[in-house]
Amino acid sequence: MKKLKGLSLFSNVGVAEAGLDNNNDVEILLANEIDHKRCLFYSSVHPSTKVIEGDITNDTIRDNIVQEAQKLGINFVLATPPCQGMSEAGNRKEFDERNELIYYAVDVIKRLNPLYAIIENVPTILKTKIKYKGNIVTIPEYLHAELDEKYNFNKETLIKAMDCGIPQMRERNIFLLVRNDQAVKWEFPKKQEIVTLETAIGDLPSVDPLLREGLNFTLEKFPDFLRKKEAALKVSKWHRPPIHSWKQVEWMMHTPTGKSAIYNEKYYPQKEDGTPVVAHHNHYRRMYWDKPARTMTQNNGVISSLSCVHPGRPYICNGETLYSDARVLTLYELFIVSSLPLDWNIPNWANESFIRKVIGEGIPSRMITVIVNELLSKI
Secondary structure, eight states, rough: OOOOOEEOOOOOOOTTTTTTTTTTTTTEEEEEESSSSHHHOOOHOOTTTTEESSTSSSSHHHHHHHHHHHHHTTOEEEEOOOOTTTOTTSOOTOOGGGGGHHHHHHHHHHOOOEEEEEEEEEEEGGGGGGEETTEEEEEHHHHHHHHHEEEEOOOEEEGGGGGTTTTTOOOEEEEEEEEESSSOOOOOOOOOOOHHHHHTTSOOOOOOOOHHHHHHHHHHTTTHEEEEEEEHHOOOOOOOEEEOHHHHHHHHTTTTTOOOGGOSSSSSOOOOSOOOOOOOOTBBBBTTTTTTOOOOTTTTTTTBBBSSSOOEEEEEEEEEEEESOOSSOOHHHHHHHHHOOOOOOOTTTHHHHHHHHHHSOOOHHHHHHHHHHHTTTTT
C-alpha cells in the first residue's frame, strides 16, 4: 500500500512529480491543470493519474477536485502555482492577479485536510504581497494565518537544485506542511555533492547547430554537421541540433566558456546597422564546465536568453581559436540538467519550443523527489 496518495495542483505537464513515478511509496492519483495541451502531455507521461482539466478558481472545478480527491483517499498535496507574477525573470507588478492563485491552493488544502503538503514557488514569494481580509500581507504571512492552526511548517524554506544533486543552480522556495497530529518533523535533506556540467553532459557527442539559413549553408559553415548529428542521434533522438541564425552562432563561436558575447571585441551582438545590442551581462553567455547550469528558464531555446549556451570546447581553425557547440543545450541535455527521465514518454505532437517552455516553467523533478524521500524516511 502506498504511504502517500497525492494530488498535484497547477500540475503543468507533471515535471515536478516526474521522479516519483517509480517510487513504491508514492502515487500521484489526481492532477489539475487549466491548459488543454498540458493536460494531454501530462496524461502521456503520467498515464495512471486522473487529470481534471479546468480553472481551479472556478468553484465547480474546485469542488470536483476536492470530491475526487476525497474518493481517492488523497493524503498528500503538491501545489506549484504559476510564478510569472513573482519571478525575477518576468515583468512583476505589485498586485499581479496570478499571485492570488495561492488562495485556491489553500482552500483545497483546508477542505481536504491532508497529512502532508508541499507549496512551491520562486524565492520572491517570501516578499510578494497579496490582499487578505482588508490588509496587505506577504504570502508567507497569509499561509501561516490560514494554516498554522492545523499544520507545522519547515524552518528553512529556500533550497537550490544543485544541493539536491541536480546540475542546475535554480533556487526555489518550498513550504513543507505536516498536519499537527503527525509526529513528524519535515525539513530539507542534507545537501548533496554538487554535480557540474562536465560530469553531467561532458561526455556527450558534440553537436553543431542547424542554421536557419538552410542545410547547404549549415554544411558550408560546419562540414562535419551530418556526421556529428548522426553520432548524437545514436545517443538519443532528443540529442538533436538546435536551430539558430548564423549571426548569433558566429558570435558564440568567438565566445569562450563561461563568457558573454556582449564583451567580445569584434563578434558581439549587434543590430543590422552595426550598433551593439543592449543586453544583460548574462545574455548571450556560455555556461561553465566546472559549475552546474544556471536556471533554465522557459526561454532556454534562445541564445540571447540568460546563460543558456553550451559551454563549448576550444579548437583551432585557420589559426584562430574558436569554441564548439555554439548553441543552446539540446533537449537531451536539458532533460539531464532538469533531472527528468531520459525515457519520458513525451507525446509526438509536442514541438521543441513547447517542450522547452514547460520544462523551464517547472521545478527540477529531483528536488521534489529527494524532499519527499526525506519525508518517507520518517513515516
